[in-house]
Amino acid sequence: MSLETLPVISLTSDPQSLSRELGDSFETFGFAMVRDHGIDPVLIARAWDLTAQFFALPEAEKRTNHLAGQGGARGYTPFGTEIAKGAEHRDLKEFWHVGRDLPAGHPLSDSMPPNVWPDRPDHFRETFEALYAQFDVVGARILSRIAVWLGLDEHWFDPAIEDGNSVMRLLHYPPVSDNAAGSIRAGAHEDINLITLLLGAEEAGLELLAKDGRWIGVSPPEGAMVVNIGDMLQRLTNHVLPSTTHRVRNPAGERAQHSRYSMPFFLHLRSDFPIETLPGCVTAQNPDRYPTPITADEYLQERLREIGLKK
Template sequence: MNEIPIIDLAGLRSNDLSERQAVAGRLGAACRHVGFFYVKNHGIPEMVAKGIFTAAHRLFAQPAAEKEKLSIKRSPHNRGYVGVAGERLDTKASPDQKEAFNIGFDLPADDPEVLAAKPFRGVNLWPDLPGWRDQVLAYYDACMTLQLTIHRGFALDLGIAEDFFADKMDRPIATLRLLHYPAGEPTEGAEIGAGEHTDYGNVTILATDGVAGLQVRRRDGVWLDAPHVDGAFVCNIGDCLMRWTNDVYVSTPHRVARPKAERYSVAFFADANPDAVVETLPTCLAPGERPRYAPISCADYLRERLTATYDHLKPGS
């Protein structure tokens, strides 16, 4: 039995406040307990959702030399290609057996924030594949709309203004990450597809191809499989939203087992705007309770987390 709830988001688009609050309550219950939930009636067209997997297959089928031309090492803004074993999400485990490609909030080279070299404000690295950029950005834009809808639900549940997150998520450090897990049995030094970790930002929207792999750690330490659900995305909250809510919402550890069959997935990490200050919401403090976390900008927090992910792979680490 699947212990991760499936939540119908249609009510969040209703003009009836009580319908929106009902869906928000279901989102809040999931965020307080398992930290994961599926969403259906999410608003992303089927053609767009299928198109992003077509794009992922085209990209990862490129020769290694072509993919390395777009290496994430070329970008100080967390964009580009990461090869197999190029990350270690669990710093105490073996490197992840996956390859990935990151696309960030798309800005032109002459954007003032790009010219000022602000953190996470760079240009994307694009492969030389006809139509690829447009196909990927169509999905990115659809996820942007979806994450704002979900955030309205969070706000309603948390007792703050329904549009509280809108101006904090309108030019976000949102990263679209295409992922490919080659098939293989666990071997020494290559035991895991993606190591145990929590996500860094506010909410993650994950599309899967039906091949098993994602596992979620329950509060009692038991690992649950998160099966593919047709027509739905699996979502989880991240550490920044947990900080905002003073641990009212919980960011849940998860991992990807090494798949026996080739596996593709697509994650949209909805982090806030770089200069958005992540600080405890007043409605998440009991009388006399103090915040558990100091205020921090989203850019500073994300930089700390990404540094830990990649520095453990340097020689001698």
């Protein structure tokens, strides 16, 4: 597989071919570009419109939906809060998080707070609840193909992600000012979760760090999504599937005066799932890097502290 460009993979391919194509792309890049994902384009268009409307609201109004002490798990996180692990400068972004609502008394409620919803714009809640549900379905389907590529049963991930702590993020990168002072829209980082499904990468700026040390632009065709491996799946597979460093660089010239929006869905394990190295990913050449298991929530909390969302 070429290290220059990511292939664009159709989710309508036959299951065996899809497993092979996704697995090969993830093994090579940690990323894949996926088309024919089946998420309703009318719903996506409505979500983009509502995202822009929300972030255009007055700062004071947006901040009424900021919940201190929750690490940004739900609601609004103000501009300049998040920082990439090990970075000196905070990211040039603000965002909104939608999570999974659990029924009253659910055993995982302590690690998954209820959603909050803004008073404006209209139809925000029903739009993003519907989009979250569609992301959930597509993510589970992709994981089933990854499982087969790993030599597991296609349903291996089903109990691992049941009531999983997945989060949909609505991201706004405002126009870049002349006094950005070394900050970029999203500093070089890896994602925490199992896999990330991203809409909105058509706008230039997303780059991944290739194995040879070069930054490669990731620009899917219109309507396609970008999918990448997160740290939890990297740990689970003993680095057979790499969680690749990526960033969103600042635009040049006239594009710097425009906002950029994107919509990642961070697909998580259920909070109490023990992340324990898959035996099939341990060999003499690739010994177990993580002999001590950790629960998904313990791992998440550790990482949220590292990126400035929790103290």
